[in-house]
Amino acid sequence: YFDEETVVFHNGKFIKAKDAGTDLYSQSLHYGNSVFDAMRAYDTALGAHVFKAHQHYKRFKESAERMCLTLPYSVEELVSITYALLEENNFSDAYIRPMVYAGANLELTPTEQSGLFIAAWKWDKYLGKDLLDVTVSSYSRPSPKSCHVESKIAGNYASATVALAEAKRNGFDDALMLDVDGNVAEGTGANFFFEIGNRLFTPQCGHIFPGITRQTVLEISQSLGIEVVEGKFRPADLNRVDGAFFAGTAAQITGIRSINGNPMRKKWENTIGYTIFEKYGHIVTQNEYDGYSII
Numbered sequence: 001y002f003d004e005e006t007v008v009f010h011n012g013k014f015i016k017a018k019d020a021g022t023d024l025y026s027q028s029l030h031y032g033n034s035v036f037d038a039m040r041a042y043d044t045a046l047g048a049h050v051f052k053a054h055q056h057y058k059r060f061k062e063s064a065e066r067m068c069l070t071l072p073y074s075v076e077e078l079v080s081i082t083y084a085l086l087e088e089n090n091f092s093d094a095y096i097r098p099m100v101y102a103g104a105n106l107e108l109t110p111t112e113q114s115g116l117f118i119a120a121w122k123w124d125k126y127l128g129k130d131l132l133d134v135t136v137s138s139y140s141r142p143s144p145k146s147c148h149v150e151s152k153i154a155g156n157y158a159s160a161t162v163a164l165a166e167a168k169r170n171g172f173d174d175a176l177m178l179d180v181d182g183n184v185a186e187g188t189g190a191n192f193f194f195e196i197g198n199r200l201f202t203p204q205c206g207h208i209f210p211g212i213t214r215q216t217v218l219e220i221s222q223s224l225g226i227e228v229v230e231g232k233f234r235p236a237d238l239n240r241v242d243g244a245f246f247a248g249t250a251a252q253i254t255g256i257r258s259i260n261g262n263p264m265r266k267k268w269e270n271t272i273g274y275t276i277f278e279k280y281g282h283i284v285t286q287n288e289y290d291g292y293s294i295i
């Protein structure tokens with residue numbers, strides 16, 4: 001993620017990543033209440049462009065507020081720090097990770113003191129370029145009754161790490177997690193879509209992390225006249241589907257080859273998912289403003 005020269009933004013300054021330190025007494029390190037976000041800069045004809053940066057930072061600020069973390073920067077300031085960070089590192093194409101964490105406090109009370117860092121690094125498609133074999137996980141997504149699942153809270157990811165380890169142990173590329181009621185929710189780090197005939201299906205909001213890429217897929221589908229059904233689906237609904245894919249900032253659009261050993265009925269190249277994959281790649285890199293809220 002970094003080398004000798006990599007620069008990060010940490011608590012108001014651009015410093016070398018190798019010189020940045022962690023507070024051992026940070027409440028977030030002990031209790032997982034830090035909040036992060038993830039966005040990508042793409043190399044476009046107009047230079048580096050951070051896809052939907054304002055939306056990502058709006059979500060970041062809302063998440064921090066829900067977790068009682070102090071984040072004294074406006075969305076505009078965070079966006080301009082991010083472009084400056086890209087310049088510091090000479091990146092036009094990068095993955096960007098802002099995080100706000102609680103300062104020293106080993107009690108569970110809200111902590112006024114907080115830290116902010118923003119890091120950027122070169123990161124290829126997170127789940128790889130190939131199609132994925134996925135399995136339904138025995139671990140469920142955190143319940144919306146236990147914490148804010150619509151926010152990117154570090155602690156929410158503990159279950160994703162064990163789900164992914166289980167899937168890898170069993171020879172799969174990723175896990176498909178169910179919610180606490182047994183409905184299909186999402187991947188360990190991306191939203192999930194499947195298709196039958198000429199319709200797309202995706203789990204409704206409530207238990208999932210409502211991704212910005214998911215929203216973009218909904219926008220693309222609308223512009224192409226593709227019907228998307230948002231609802232509750234059981235794992236058995238996935239036994240015979242034409243195609244499926246994950247959608248997320250890191251994963252972008254990644255096609256799925258099989259779910260629990262059941263292959264997709266259509267070749268990836270012949271699916272709606274593939275059409276969306278191509279369109280998404282075009283929007284993020286071509287700076288195509290028409291019809292999409294890309295800022």
Ligand code: PMP
Pocket residue numbers: 038186187188189190191209210211212213214247248249250
């Ligand atoms: N679900 C989970 C659990 C995730 O970690 C992510 C990645 N941030 C997503 C969905 C996709 O969100 P986005 O499209 O905003 O990156």
